[in-house]
Amino acid sequence: MSENQKDPQYKLRWSEELRDKVVESAKERSRSINAEICKRLEESFEQNQNSFDQGYETALNHAALAIAKVLSKKNVEWPEIQKTALFMLEEAKNIKKAP
Template structure:
């Protein structure tokens, strides 16, 4: 790699076995050892980015699944609440009718007693 303004020289110590692997890979890829090292370093950063992107993607999928599950539970609870409210209103209406009937019945009985008492006094 030439000493260009868009590149910086970095001295790097590597074990001999790694140096041999770099030489072999550079030859196989038809590029300089410097270009091979730069390419592999860039690839490692890209893999990290890809891993992060995959993690975020998987996390979003999991959140969507969890949201869908919560939505189903919410709908179920809403339906249960609606049914409870309906049952409550029905019972309340029934009790109100029973109370009205009892009031009318008591009123009628009281009137009958008052009439009987009035007839008795005559």
């Protein structure tokens, strides 16, 4: 690596069609091809984490609703249902935060 080039480099094999798409996108955003590729890679990692987080929250909400429905059918009082559902949601969030 030269003095000016400190970042690692990677030789990429890709189709002409994909390269053309990246070149066009880079031009539209006034970026270099390298900057466009790096930006898109970074965004893909953020998107994956956001998708997981959203899916996790949705699953928790569905589980809480299912528990509430079961408890309701067993004639459990609404305040107890709320207390149970909130406890479950809080515990699940704590589990997610744990290392």
